[in-house]
Structure formats: C-alpha cells, structure tokens
Amino acid sequence: MNPLHLYNTLSNSLEEFKPLHPGQVLMYNCGPTVYNFAHIGNLSSYLMADLLRRYLEYKGYEVKQVMNITDVGHLVSDSDTGEDKMEKAAREQQQDPMDIARKYEQVFHEDRKKLHIKDAMAYPRASEYIPQQLEAVKKLLEQGIAYETSDGVYFDVSQFPDYGQLSNNKLEDLNAGERVEIDEEKRNPADFALWKKCTGENAHHILRWSFETGERVSGLEEDVSVGFPGWHIECSAMASALLGETIDIHTGGEDNIFPHHECEIAQSRAVSGQSFFAHYWVHKRHIFVDGEKMSKSKGNFYTLSDLEKKGFEPLAYRYLIFSTHYRQNTNFTLKGMEDATKSIERLQTFLESLQEASDQGPELDAQAAREKFEHSLDDDLNSSGALAAVFDLVKEGNKAIAEFGGIKNRLDLLKFLRDFDQIFAILSWDVEEEKDPEIEMHITRRNEARANKDFDKADEIRDQLKEKGVELIDKDGRTAWKRVK
Numbered sequence: 001m002n003p004l005h006l007y008n009t010l011s012n013s014l015e016e017f018k019p020l021h022p023g024q025v026l027m028y029n030c031g032p033t034v035y036n037f038a039h040i041g042n043l044s045s046y047l048m049a050d051l052l053r054r055y056l057e058y059k060g061y062e063v064k065q066v067m068n069i070t071d072v073g074h075l076v077s078d079s080d081t082g083e084d085k086m087e088k089a090a091r092e093q094q095q096d097p098m099d100i101a102r103k104y105e106q107v108f109h110e111d112r113k114k115l116h117i118k119d120a121m122a123y124p125r126a127s128e129y130i131p132q133q134l135e136a137v138k139k140l141l142e143q144g145i146a147y148e149t150s151d152g153v154y155f156d157v158s159q160f161p162d163y164g165q166l167s168n169n170k171l172e173d174l175n176a177g178e179r180v181e182i183d184e185e186k187r188n189p190a191d192f193a194l195w196k197k198c199t200g201e202n203a204h205h206i207l208r209w210s211f212e213t214g215e216r217v218s219g220l221e222e223d224v225s226v227g228f229p230g231w232h233i234e235c236s237a238m239a240s241a242l243l244g245e246t247i248d249i250h251t252g253g254e255d256n257i258f259p260h261h262e263c264e265i266a267q268s269r270a271v272s273g274q275s276f277f278a279h280y281w282v283h284k285r286h287i288f289v290d291g292e293k294m295s296k297s298k299g300n301f302y303t304l305s306d307l308e309k310k311g312f313e314p315l316a317y318r319y320l321i322f323s324t325h326y327r328q329n330t331n332f333t334l335k336g337m338e339d340a341t342k343s344i345e346r347l348q349t350f351l352e353s354l355q356e357a358s359d360q361g362p363e364l365d366a367q368a369a370r371e372k373f374e375h376s377l378d379d380d381l382n383s384s385g386a387l388a389a390v391f392d393l394v395k396e397g398n399k400a401i402a403e404f405g406g407i408k409n410r411l412d413l414l415k416f417l418r419d420f421d422q423i424f425a426i427l428s429w430d431v432e433e434e435k436d437p438e439i440e441m442h443i444t445r446r447n448e449a450r451a452n453k454d455f456d457k458a459d460e461i462r463d464q465l466k467e468k469g470v471e472l473i474d475k476d477g478r479t480a481w482k483r484v485k
C-alpha cells in the first residue's frame, strides 16, 4: 500500500506518516468539555478523528485511540481566568458539577454512536487522573520549570525554548499581546496555569483535591492547600498514562492549537525530556453556518439533536463533514444537509441494486476506482476526492445495471463498497450477503463442527467472526450473516 501523507501543523507541511512502532498507531484526540451539549463544530473534529482512525485501520494499522473527557478545570476564557465551565453550569442549573458532567458525557456518547464514531480504547476523565496530573506538576516544580504563586502553580514558558512552535507564535509577541490583567506574581505574562488553588475567584470551587495527596476533598471555603488542575495538564498526563510519553498523532479542532496544544507540548516534553510529544498534529478547520461563525447569540448554533428535530438523519451530518476536506472550512447549511441525505440515498440505492443484480454484463474497473479512492485518502485524507471516486463508479454501475441487468464483476464492486463503508460508515448493510469466500469458509467450518456436536468449536468460530465485525444469524436451518459497525 502507498504511504499516507498528513498535514502536520507542527511542521506546517505535508509529511509521510511513519509510525513510532511498526503496525501500530498511538493517537490522542482532544475530546469534549462536558458542561453542555456538543455543537456540530465540536462533533466535526471527532468525525475527522474517526475518519483518520478508520483509514489507518484500512491500511492495516492497529490504532490505539484515546479521547479525553474534560470534566474539571476548563475555564470559560479558555485561558487562566474566569470561572470553571463545569462550575458555572452547575451554578446555573443548580446541580452538582459531577452530575452535569456525567449527564453530558452520556449525551456525547449517544451523539457519537449516532454518528458511527467508533469506540476509542479509552475515554479518560480529567477528574479521575488528578494524581497523575499532580505528579507531572510536582516534577515541573522540582525542575524549576514551574513555580508557585499565591493562587496556583504556573509553567514558566521562558524555560521552554520551543514554546510557540506549534502555533507560530513568538514568545515576545505572546508576552506583549497578553491582554489579561497582569498578574504581578507571574514571571512572564504568557505563563499558564498547571494548578489553581481554591482562593480568589476560585475560592468556592466545588471540585477540589488536596495538592499534597491528590485526594478529592469536600468543602466550599477558601483553602490554598486544595485546588484543581489547569485545563491543559490533563491531556499531557492522560496521554502519557495511557499511550506513553511520545505518541504518533494528536488531533483537535483548530481552536485547540493555541493555547491548549501549545501548552500540552511544553508540559509533556518538559516532563519527559523527549524531543517530541506527538509527531503529527492534525487539526480540523472551523465550521461556518450559512457563511458565519457559529454562535449562540446569532441563533446559528446547532447540536445533533437540533438537526434530528429538523428531520435529518445524523449520518447525513457525517456525510456532510466528509464531503469537504478537513483542512477547508465547512460551510454548514440546511440545504447541504438535504444534499448529503440525497447522496447517501443514491449510494444506498446503488448498493441494493448491486446486491440484486446478476453476474452478467460488462466488467467495470473496480480496481481503478479503488486506487483513485486510496490515492485521495493518502493525500492528507482527501475525503471529498475519495467520495468522487466512489460516485464515478456508481454512475458507471447504474448504467450497466440499467442496460444489462448486471455486472460481470459485481462482487468486486460490492467488496469495494464494503471497504469504502468500513471507513465512511454511512450505508446500511442489513441485507444478507452470501458471497464472501472467507466468511463462507468459516460458516462451513462452523456447520461441520455443529454436525460433529463440537459446540465449543462452533461457538469459537462465531466469536472470532464477531470480533471481525461479522454477526451470524441462524434462521430456517441455514446461516446468514451481516456486518455490524
């Protein structure tokens, strides 16, 4: 297979993807802050990560994927001032911040499943990795890269020469441009928080842990011995705990580049002493709605359930996102959702007519279509180009079926469509398929085992197929199968 090329924000260039360990990809995706419903812009970044993961799997890699759940420490300003988003939501909704977190975390998983976003290996919660975060903070303090002030612990950016590399910012400009009220105790205006103490505007923070022991403590009074982590440190600590000090790919939305990812790199590398935290940084561009930036005040702010209420299938949104290259801004419109719905229908209709067609007729060049498809995705995950390759084949296929009632190499086309859909995951494969030789062989072996009353063996074969995403259905004395996503 040809190599995949990805645009790496860190080098500002298209690079050939080479994993740290052969055959394996370690990928970390910045996930949701669970204080509210995810909007379609947030979801688009997870969709991009899913496309990347599925394409890497198509290419034969085993992908170890981790996506964090932020349930503490993300302040409303995205920097080090203002209220914690969780605590603000808790105050407004008069609920415990952890109840709010669990509620929206569940909604996130529901949305994700509706969008056919595959399960990651882990969804670590920031609130459950406090000891690991404190360990990193303490290490940075020992090294003198972090320092303590009356309201927290800060990272001294002047001691990390590569600070600004990811976001193309110069430290002088960052220090000069810092518009927040100058904190007299900070060594540099651009220094960022690793730990916030329960004092000042955070004196009454509900979610609090002992700096000493890392244990959760209760109380609502000012107490500088307790506090909560800064937003960025969770990703450094959890990526390292679950994937290792150096990983292959880190993704997020483009708004994560600065300060979030810049800070993650500084912390992770200062702790590990490695020259890389993630080798490839992949960022999804913004979504515009009717040509404008999404915002609640403009009323052009959508969640997935808003789209469902308008009668759209969630998968139409999945399609819409993949119909534009991830490094171009998507302009979301309801008309675009209607078009996406029609495009899926067209593919679904073709799939069904292909399943019913005969094996007689012309031979189509499925291999050329597949090569075009792969070539597009290898080129920085050009999903719109990949879709175009599929639709060219659909056009030819429809013509052949209309004219000859079938296609000689129909099964090659079906195989290609199935591989396509392992990545795009927008079609419905409820119709049984009898023609996959490998699966047929397993079914035959299982039937033999059952005939010999070797039911353990029969179950084992069924379970092995299930692991490969194939579900067997025993009906009327014969065995059909379907793919499950």
Ligand SMILES: [Zn+2]
Pocket: 029, 030, 031, 068, 235, 260, 264
């Ligand atoms: Zn993150």
